[in-house]
Amino acid sequence: MSGEAKLIIQDLCHHYPDEYTGESVHALEGINLQVYENEFVAIVGPSGCGKTTLLNIVAGLLPYREGRAMVDGNEIHGPGPDRGVVFQEHAILPWRSVARNIGHGLELQRVPKEETRRRVQEYIDLVGLSGFEDRYPHELSGGMKQRVAVARTLCADPVIMLMDEPFAAVDAQTRITLQDELNRIVMATAKTILFITHSVEEAAFLGDRCIVFSRRPGQIKTEIKIDIPREERVWKDMASNPKFTNARDEILRLVRQEVTSDDEH
Secondary structure, rough: OOOOOEEEEEEEEEEOOOOOOOOOEEEEEEEEEEEEEOOOEEEOOOOOOHHHHHHHHOOOOOOOOEEEEOOOOOEEEOOOOOEEOOOOOOOOOOOHHHHHHOOOHHOOOOOOHHHHHHHHHHHHHHHOOOOOOOOHHHHHHHHHHHHHHHHHHHHHOOEEEEOOOOOOOOOOHHHHHHHHHHHHHHHHHHHOOEEOOHHHHHHHHHHEEEEEEOOOOOOEEEEEEEEHHHHHHOHHHOOOOOHHHHHHHHHHHHHHHHHHHHOOO
C-alpha cells in the first residue's frame, strides 16, 4: 500500500479481568496493523474476538500495556481530537439540535462561529439532513441519528475515523441505504477509516482491505484486498460483481473456520 500510515499498531497484546470470575481474559495477541491515509479498513471476526477491544484501545478509551499504538506518529495515551468515534448506539446529545450536535466538536475546539456554521452546513448537506438542522434527536429515525453521528465526526476533521458497528442497530433496508451513503461520503471526503463489523457483506462492500480476526485471543488471521473502485460500489450491482462475491465468500469461509474452531474447544 502506498502513502503514509496514519495508524500504526505494533505487537499489541491485551488482557483484562473477567468481571464475574476475576480471572485474566486474553483478548488480543500480537496485533500488527497499519492503516494508510485515505484507506478504509474493515475488521471482521467471530463474536468475542477482540475487534471492539482493539477499536477502544485506538480510541484511547482502554489503556494498554503491551505493544504500541500510534496515530500520525503520536503514541496513544487517551482520547484525542485526532480520532473520531462513531459507536453502534447513537451517542448524540438529546438536548442539542442536529446542527448543534454536528458542531459540538468544533465548539470544543473553539472554532469561530462563522466557520463552525459553514462547516456544519457542509456536512449536513453531505449526509442528506438538509431541512432537519433544527430538529432534536427524539424527532429523528434511527438512520437519521446515525447520519448525525457520522456528520459530527467528519465535521471535527479527525486524522482517522473509528466506526464500531455503526449500522448494527438499524433495520436491514436502512442499513443498506447507510452503507451506500457511507461509500459516497468516503468518495467525497477521502477520510481514513477503521471500521468494525460483524457483517461479512458490509466488510466486503465498504472495505479497501478486510482484516479477518481469529477467535480469542484475537490475532490477525489474514487480510483480503478488495479491489473495487468506489464509484462501482452500489448495492444493486454487487450481486453480479465477481470481485465482491469472491471477497465476500472468502471472508465468510475464514470467519466460519474460526467459529467452528471455537466450537471444538
